[in-house]
Each structure stands twice: as C-alpha cells, then as structure tokens.
Amino acid sequence: MKTLVCFGDSITSKEKSDDGSLRLTSRVRLSLQKWNVINAGVPAETTRVALTRFQEDVLRHNPDLVTILFGANDASSHRLIEVEEYKNNLEYMIEKLGPSKVILVSPSPVNERFQHARSNEGLKHYAKAVRELAKKYNTHFVDLWAEMIGKDYCQMLNEDGLHFNKKGYKLLADLVIQKMEKLTKACSTKPILQQ
Incomplete structure (x- = not known):
C-alpha cells in the first residue's frame, strides 16, 4: 500500500471539525482507499518548527507522496517567518x-x-514563493491561493477568518484528490513516483 503524508499546520491537522464534518486527511482517505493516509498536521506551526519534526513525522514513513501546506503562521505578525526563510x-x-x-x-x-x-x-x-518553488523544482503543485481567491473564499472559512469550514475542506480535499488521481493514472504502467 502506498503512503501519503499530509504535512502542515492547523489547516491539515485533525480528522474532523467540531461540527463533525470531515477535514483534509479523512476526505482523502475515503476517496483513495488504496492509500495509507497519515495526518502530520500540528496547529499553530511555522515551517521553522516543522523542520524539527520532519524526520519523525514525515521521512520515517518512507512516503510515496507528501502534501506540504504551511504559510498561515509563517505570515502571521506574532510568529513571523520572513519569506526567504520560509522558502x-x-x-x-x-x-x-x-x-x-x-x-x-x-x-x-x-x-x-x-x-x-x-x-x-x-x-x-x-503563495507566490510556493508557486516559484514548485516551478523551480518541478514538484507537483496545488495552487490553493488561486483557487480560493477566484471564488467567494470567505464562504469557505470559519468565523475566525482563517480556518476552513466544510466548503473549504471540500475544495482543498478535492484538489488534492484530483492531483493524486492524475498522478496515479500517469504512473499506472510503472511503480508510482520511483526515483
């Protein structure tokens, strides 16, 4: 069974919201049942802190794919990580x-x-820094910023204006699932993503 690790902050963490609705990893797991989906999200985390657990929470699983979603805390005034360090x-x-x-x-x-x-x-x-890194390294990329900014994104956020509600998690999970399904199809004749 292939392994996906979802690595990130509070947008990634937890399986369900307080209202019982499914969040990112639980939605992906339901749709892609041939994958072992590991939730490696920690609330309030910046990329600087995330590096301290990268070996234990990501590399140790020898994943086939890893979603990396950080930035909300790096960009916050109380935890600020400058864009260059973030990159x-x-x-x-x-x-x-x-x-x-x-x-x-x-x-x-x-x-x-x-x-x-x-x-x-x-x-x-x-968001621009992530786009640039995806291009530089030719990684797989989900442009969540562009997808949300082009819609009425406030309708996808909780009352705190940051965290996702059911609509937001549906969009995020659908984008990740679509990306993974596309990758799986492209690699169906050989082991997926072997280097």
Whole structure:
C-alpha cells in the first residue's frame, strides 16, 4: 500500500471539525482507499518548527507522496517567518524528499474582517514563493491561493477568518484528490513516483 503524508499546520491537522464534518486527511482517505493516509498536521506551526519534526513525522514513513501546506503562521505578525526563510525551509523539505514525492500546496487567503494577525497582501507573497518553488523544482503543485481567491473564499472559512469550514475542506480535499488521481493514472504502467 502506498503512503501519503499530509504535512502542515492547523489547516491539515485533525480528522474532523467540531461540527463533525470531515477535514483534509479523512476526505482523502475515503476517496483513495488504496492509500495509507497519515495526518502530520500540528496547529499553530511555522515551517521553522516543522523542520524539527520532519524526520519523525514525515521521512520515517518512507512516503510515496507528501502534501506540504504551511504559510498561515509563517505570515502571521506574532510568529513571523520572513519569506526567504520560509522558502529555504520548504526547499530543505523538497530536497530531502525528492521533488517527485512532493505536492506543494500554496497557503490560502484569509477574511481580513476577522483576521488581524494576517493580511492577504502579506500572504500572497508566501503563495507566490510556493508557486516559484514548485516551478523551480518541478514538484507537483496545488495552487490553493488561486483557487480560493477566484471564488467567494470567505464562504469557505470559519468565523475566525482563517480556518476552513466544510466548503473549504471540500475544495482543498478535492484538489488534492484530483492531483493524486492524475498522478496515479500517469504512473499506472510503472511503480508510482520511483526515483
């Protein structure tokens, strides 16, 4: 059985929301039952802190694919990790895993009416950095920023203006599932993503 690790912050963490609705990993697991899906999300985490658990929570599983979704906390005024360090931290992860095993996911916009520690003007630079890294390393890429900014994204967020509601998780999970199904089809005649 192939292994997917979903690595990230609170957007990735937990299997269910408080209202009982499914979040990212539980939705992916239901759709792609031939995959072992591991949730490696930790709330409030930046890429700097994530590096300290990267070996234990990601590499140790010898994953076939890893979604990497950080940025909301890196871009926050109270935990700020500058864009250059953010990029360097993501580059370390990509290089350790190998680009063919990585699905980079850009951070999402926030509802600024309720979010005072984060701005979309700031977050767009982190989303751009992820897009640039995906191109540089030729990793797999889910442009969550573009997908949400082109829609009424505030309808996909909880009242805190940051975390996802049911609609937001459906969008995120659908994008990841579509990407994985496309990769699986492309590699159906050979072992997936072997380097």
